[in-house]
Amino acid sequence: MDRRQSLKSLALGTAAAGLALHGCKMEDQELQEAVSAGAEHYFGRTPEELEQIAKLHAETFFNPHEMETLSVLAELILPPVEQYGGPLEAGVPDFMEFMAKDIPELQVTLRGGLMWLDHKSNTEFQTEFKSAQQAQQKEILDAIAFYDPEVPLQEQPLEIQFFSLVRNLTVSGYYTSKLGIEELGYKGNTPNIWDGVPQHVLDKHGLAYEEEWLAKCVDQSKRGVIAEWDENGNLLT
Amino acid sequence: MQIKENATVYDAIIVGSGAGGGMATKILADAGLKVAVVEAGPFFDPKDPKQQTQMKWPYESPRRGAATTRDFGEFDAAYGGWEIEGEPYTHKDGTKFDWFRSHMLGGRTNHWGRISLRFGPKDFKHKDVDGLGENWPISYEDIKPYYDKVDKLIGVFGTNEGLPNDPDGFFLPPPKPRLHELYYIKGARKTGIPVIPSRMSMLTKKINNERGVCFYCGQCSRACQVYADFSAGTCLIFPAQKGRGQVDLFTNCMVREVTTDENGKATGVSYINKEDRKEYSLKGRVVVLAASACSTARILLNSKSKQHPNGLGNGSDLVGKYLHDSTGSSRAGFIPDLMNREIYNEDGVGGMHVYSPWWGDNKNLDFPRGYHIEVWGGMGMPNYGFGFNPNDFNRFFGLPTGGYGEQLRKDVKKYYGSVVGFGGRGEAIARKDNYCEIDPTTVDEWGIPVLRFHYKWSDYERKQARHMQATFEELIHNMGGEVLGDTPSAEQDYGLLAPGRIIHEVGTTRMGDDPKTSVTNRYQQLHEADNVFITDAGPFVSQADKNCTWTILALSWRASEYIVEQLKQQNI
Structure with a gap:
């Protein structure tokens, strides 16, 4: 399996796991377990905050196709580098899934933007964005990836807002991951x-x-x- | 439902465990008294691994530090925020006041900026200078011995500069400035603005064997697990529990009112236990209110009785009046000389290593009171929001903004650490028509009537904010930088933040010698109930261009000593 393919299944795997949880309604005990499991990972969360995180994890927002498309976008935005990896290794698609649930105001822009992307790709290249050739994908992105810094973003076309949001989430998600912080070279958060x-x-x-x-x-x-x-x-x- | 009574009679019941309540706990317990501390939130100890947020990486959370559940980011130590579910507050006449509450042991001292400034001689008598507001009944000389003791007990770094209105103290040595702070010093001097080492309560040096020394993670807002910064829980209440007095903590207990007898004297407090949602009462010889300026006003106003029909201590009708917060206005700049930085660890202490105390002479300005400048910047730990619009500054070089691919990576690193920001924190004039009162139409989920705010800035504050903005722009230019964002307009109050936003609210139970024009006397004792004291920032007559915590601590120490003395003499 080539790298691209394996990353695709990685993204799909995550979404599928989310679906499985969603499929059967979580029992109270399961929720309890999820909360106490969280205590190991999210030190400093209050019980109410842990419960909220567990609830968000139990929901699924993006469908598998959307997760795959976001994964392809994230890898175009920050192509992986040999030494560190890229957005998929950094968990960026999962991060976007979580943030879309955590900040619901992001949902329409993200989901609507993904539809716009496929529509554009279908119209121009008779294929969905994620399956298009990379050169075709870039052709679409080149038209929406730049914004006018003098105009408020919310006054710019939806597709530009959409790409800006995905870029922000990708860059932020990547550089707040372990490997992204290593790549950035941040030296702190350590006694000195x-x-x-x-x-x-x-x-x-x-x-x-x-x-x-x-x-x-x-x-x-x-x-x-x-x-x-x-x-x-x-x-x- | 019957109110459940506790048989113990405490020497003192202290409501609230932040700076004012923590200090009262320490002084009263050390005097051998039996003390109850009633705190609306849970127990908190930053040493407890379950509660720790210090030294966490963003990737330990699925939201990478986003501020969804905590207003200052999810690793901030404060439980609570501008809005608390089930505990609303309301506004009057379309005015605005944002109220930050932190319900937990130690309160807001767990996350605060640790900027620890003494008020100066002029700050206590500012009416003598410009005829505005009111003078304090006490002077700097009255409080100085307590500032000295607070410095030594708690620890604060800084330097003795001999400035007339920014008094010297007993300081620990400050840390060296960071790179962007050296740029700031240079830029500020061009304009004649003085810069001195910060004065903040982190231990750059040991002060006792109980507390650790700063290890420079820059995360004081997350509360320190080795107790190297000042939080009321770790530095006052925990030591008080080891002292010779008895300290009983009642956490998750929300005080409803102060109970009084037929003579109008306090007998204790009634509170709601949040865990079983039942009402309880505690008995005490003295009640010390330190729930925060607004919460204390709320408790007093809700403590109505035959003897105190207008609320406890409110014969003057002044409880809740003269509410004022520090003014605040901020600006940021991009400094090209700080592009492409070599990366090293410059976390330092949490916050700035240098700052500018007020330098101006208001006689020559169109606003009456001053402000100090806080500075931020540097190569901080990435958190949610890092890398948003990663190459926005390209516009300063005529390059395209946005894009994707390898260039983005380069841009992120190019601009990392190239932004500096300034916050002006100034003095507002206390006014009677800025106030909080009880909203008779609304209760919180504990059944307690809530506060309604009425607050408007005046031109004094707006013009001060205009001056801040002009100063910040000049500073950024002096540093060779580009100012970010447009200059805030008059319609935007020149960037003046909504009242409450600086979280320095004071003045709701101001002190004075005349019971008609003040709520407490100069020892923070209610004029109308001599066994009730207030040790939060409520008794402040004016806020000064400083932060309020060090003065809360000094005044609470002073009032607590007075309580011990009065109990000894059987006066109360």
């Missing part, structure tokens, strides 16, 4: 000791810390020493 901008970065920007300012800043070698002051507020330790 901030001790200023690296010298070579300061040099590159033609900036320097002033002696007077630095003298007031924390001496990180003494961060573990309990603070004591004289009566005028001068730090002694």
Whole structure:
């Protein structure tokens, strides 16, 4: 199976799993289990928030065809790169499915836009968008992928709004995933000791810390020493 | 249904567990008193893995941090928000006030910005300067010893600068500025705006053996699991529980009213237990209200009796009046010099490392009170919304905006960390016709009548916001940047945010020496019921161009010492 094909089935698999859940109404106990299972993954959620997440997961919004089309779009928007992967590995279609349920205002634009896309492709190329040749897909996208930054988005044609939304969800979904964050190179969210901008970065920007300012800043070698002051507020330790 | 009475008589019942309630708990319990703390929300400890949001990655959530359930993003620590299901509030005459409530142990201190500014001498007597508002009955000298003690007990970094209205203190050393903050310093100086290290309550250095030291994850809004930032639960209530007094926590308990006897003195409180939805009562010798300025006003106004027909402490008809929030207006800019950044970890403390205290002389300006400038920017952790319109800034270079494919990837990285933003936080004039009152037509799901707000900004605040916007635009230009968005117009109040939005609401039970023009005396004791005290921001006469928390803490300490003294002398 080639990569494109396997990713397609990956997206289909997800949607099918969602359908299966939807098909039989979740029993209370199942919902309970889903909630407590969530506790391991979503630390910091209140019980009410976990319940809401479980409910959203139990619903299905996009049908398999829509999920496949979104997957194809996402991979066109951010083509996978060798070292990290792409939107499908980053779970972008699932993220879009979840957000469409979490923020229902997105639904009509997304679903209507997908219909527009297929209509356009059927008219121009006698095939649905997801099955068109990549060159044909790009031909369609080239006409809707650019927006006029001087005009409010909601005043621009639906297909432009649609693509803008899919692009936003793709880029946001990808760069908030583990591999996307790695690719971006974000270095934080880890215990560390901030001790200023690296010298070579300061040099590159033609900036320097002033002696007077630095003298007031924390001496990180003494961060573990309990603070004591004289009566005028001068730090002694 | 019979109200269930608890047989214990507490020395003090404290309503609310945020900054004001937390400090009262600490001081009263340390004095050996038997204290009940009644909190409307659940127990919360950021060290509990189940409740922790600190150090979580966006991909641990299916919505990647989107703000669907929590207004400041789903990893923000505050339970609650601008709207709480089942607990509405209403508005009068088409006016607007947005009310942020956080029901949980520690309240809003779990997520706040930790900007910890003392009010200055002028802030207590500002009417003497411009004839507006009212003077406080106390002066800076009265509160200074308590600010000093708060600095040492809780810990705040900053620097002694010798400024006349931004007093020095007992500071921990501040962290070094980040790259965009160095750009800010340079840009601000071009315009003659001073920049100094921030004053914020995170521990850059150890202050005791109970609390950890900051490890620079930049996530104070998520509440710190090693207690290296100030939250009322972790830094006041938990230590109080280990002290010599008795502290009984009543969580998920929503206070309905203060109960009084035939002499009009408080006997305790009645509350709804949210878990069984039944009504209970607690008895206490003293009641300390610290439910937040508006919630406390609501409790007082709902505490009607034969002795207090207009609500408790409301003979003056001033409970709820003089409500005011800080003004706020914001702007962002794109700084080309910050494109294509080398990426390193600059999370730092949660929030800014530098800021600008008010520098202007209002005598020469068309608005009476000042504001300070908060700065943000940097290469933060991506969350929902990251990468929206990823190459919008292409328009500054005449390049197409939008597109797809490999170019998008490059654009995301090119612009990562190139935006800075400014928030102006200023002083509004307290006015009697900005108020909250009881809406007799509406109750919440606990059956308690709700608040109705009436609030309008005046030209004093609008002109101040106009000045903020002009200043921000100049700063962004000074930094070689492009201002984002259009200059807000007069119709848009110059970008002045709706009242309540800065979450610094104060003034609803203001203090004073004259019972006709104030609700509490200078020790935050109700004029009309001497065993009821208010230690949230309700007693503030004016808000200053500072944030209110450090003053809430200092005043709560002062009032609590007074309570201990009065109990000892058997005056109450």
